[in-house]
Every structure is written in structure tokens, then in C-alpha cells.
Amino acid sequence: MNIKEIKEKVKNFLVEEMEIDESSIQDNALLKEDMGIDSLEVVDIVVLVDQEFGFKMKPEDFQNIQTYEEFCQFIQGKVA
Numbered sequence: 063m064n065i066k067e068i069k070e071k072v073k074n075f076l077v078e079e080m081e082i083d084e085s086s087i088q089d090n091a092l093l094k095e096d097m098g099i100d101s102l103e104v105v106d107i108v109v110l111v112d113q114e115f116g117f118k119m120k121p122e123d124f125q126n127i128q129t130y131e132e133f134c135q136f137i138q139g140k141v142a
Contacts, residue, residue, distance in 0.1 A: 063138070063141050063142075064138075065134060065135070065138050068115075068134050068137050068138050068141070069130075069134050071114055071115075072114075072130070072133065072134055072137065073087050075107075075110045075114060076097070076107075079106070079110055080099070080103060080106065080107070080110075082097050082098065082099070086098075087130055088130065089129065089130055089131040090129055090130075090131060091129060091130045092128055092129055093124070093127065093128065093129065093130065093133060097130070101121070104121050104124050105121060107119075108120065108121055111137065115137055115140070115141050116141070117140045117141065119140075123136065
């Protein structure tokens with residue numbers, strides 16, 4: 063799966079499941095500050111990643127992920 067496909071899947075579940083404004087989803091957007099993702103939503107995202115991409119992510123994985131781009135690259139590294 064290439065990065066473009068991953069970004070599309072991630073954007074879709076962020077908009078549909080997390081109700082994040084699509085206009086705020088940019089490569090350099092900060093997950094917490096720009097997109098408003100809080101610690102409770104991180105748990106939901108972990109579940110969605112498992113459903114969409116088939117691997118278990120831990121909430122602690124988000125400690126080193128700041129932006130949407132970094133999040134998508136993390137996923138790509140796990141599914142490649």
C-alpha cells in the first residue's frame with residue numbers, strides 16, 4: 063500500500079468516524095493542536111487503525127507522532 067492510499071484511508075476515517083473537519087487535515091497539521099485529537103480519541107484511532115490496516119497500534123505510539131504526515135508514515139512502515 064502506498065502513502066497516497068494510506069493518507070486517503072486515514073483521512074476518510076478521521077472525517078467519518080472522528081468528525082474532524084476535512085480542511086484541517088493537511089500533511090503538516092498537528093494532530094492535537096490543529097486537528098483537536100485528544101487522548102480519548104487516540105484510543106478510538108488505535109481501534110480504527112487495527113480495523114483498517116490490520117495491525118495493533120498502542121496509544122504510546124502517538125508520543126513520537128506529531129503531524130498527520132508522521133502518522134501516515136508510521137502506518138506505512140507497519141504495513142509495508
